[in-house]
Amino acid sequence: MTGRVAVVGSFNVDHVWVAASLPRPGETLAGDYRSGPGGKGFNQAIAAARAGAPTDFICALGDDAGGALARALAHDDGIALHDMRSDAPTGTAGIFVGEAGGNSIVIGPGANAALTPAFVDAQRAVIARAAVVVVQLESPLDAITQALRIARGAGAVRVLNPAPANVAVPAELLALADVITPNETEFAALLDAHAGERIDATAIAALGDDTLHALCRRLLPHGTVVVTLGAAGCFVSHGARRVSEAEHARVPGERADAIDTTGAGDAFNGALAASIALGPGCSLNEQLRFANRYAALSTERAGAAVAMPTAAQVQARFGD
Template structure:
């Protein structure tokens, strides 16, 4: 069984169902409203656990009802939550998701306790990181904490996966050099490289630029089309998505990351197969509304 550690965010998602995204200054009615557990870190940790990995989560929550709800969710999925700590000042993170009739979304984030994760929190979890097969992080927690975690991982030959979301420019070079696999979507790839990703040629150009930054493997997810990969030796390819009717794309990328990590061999010789399996899991996620409730279990992901 793979040992995976996820460093990341916990949010309570408020999902607002609308016909289309509003124009500037426009007032619109909602069709529906719902609340569910979310946060990129929590989603990816749950995906890894449901994929069959032994998963530990490093995160921070507030001292509120939302935190109790999330902790119960983590326990139900069998996550190790020894390093999910409470911040007395900030509330649990919140996300407000605008979801249109075609399943596309725009998301607004209140960081809350997620922004209170410190390097001390990471050092306290050093044993869990050093014993893992893979460490995953995203940008909904502070970069100094991510960098510290990746340093510990690399000192112990632990694979590091960075999901650079939300999109961020000027990522510290130190962090990029500690990253084995970077997995942006098209928007995030453009933010990192300045290259607009619209076709295979631009994907290759963006990947090459990320390789120059010190990253061995670049994966670019492109929604309903699938996922692109590029290796430092300039070999590359595309793994097609599974064609389904998308109801809600929330957590699709997080499902991909969690399932990918759960499948990867240490020498990465099964990268394409792991990506295909992760694509399949994501295709199930988009067929149901919500984030964590839509993430499938391993026995549901069949070819």
């Protein structure tokens, strides 16, 4: 394996409206509009590439302007694109951003929903050469499950970003993952579905470390759980197979002058994947520290994929 990252996931054309606040039901607001590239898969691929890892991106695109945009941007960032052509339009997202940087998002899957296990299987050589393989939940579950099966056979580190939270995660998909990276809402949903534990997502960050570690172990006994906690950083819990780290730890967040949090979670995941791929012998806590910094810097820029910084920009902003 060569330190490469392979991302299997979605590409969307983002349509973004920025207003003083997020609209309430029935409310009409005036704001500014912009459009640009996004989708969890593409955001994470861009982040991994700009963080320094050679990156492959496997996806489904329409034969339209959105698909042409994805192909051009992947080329510009040096990403090896492997796209299934679909008769459906390229995926889209409507994003509303408030003055404080928070957002609400509606997704139109389009071509993303057409990605098949057969196409993923045809990319077996691409997946097998990766050190780290990353998937999310904006693509069909059977396709991303096939990607992790191939990655397991090849010995790659398998990262599941279980987002968005409203998608039910099959037990097999959890079992295939070495690392899962839920935010608080996604973590609460996973606990409810797979551990029979109902917990308020807003209370997760305040839980004691031993309690949070025990919940992580119930959810993923064999692997590593990284719960992202927004500005508070993240909590990491290891299974028995990782002996080089403490069983659990909190990695503090970084201060940021956030203007747009769209794609911050994707920034974290892509940067973490790149750091793992490029530094397999390094401490995961240090890799999480870099991912926190990378995500923090991304929030100081508008947009999703276009907001992803380079590793040099992260170092210039935060130092060593």
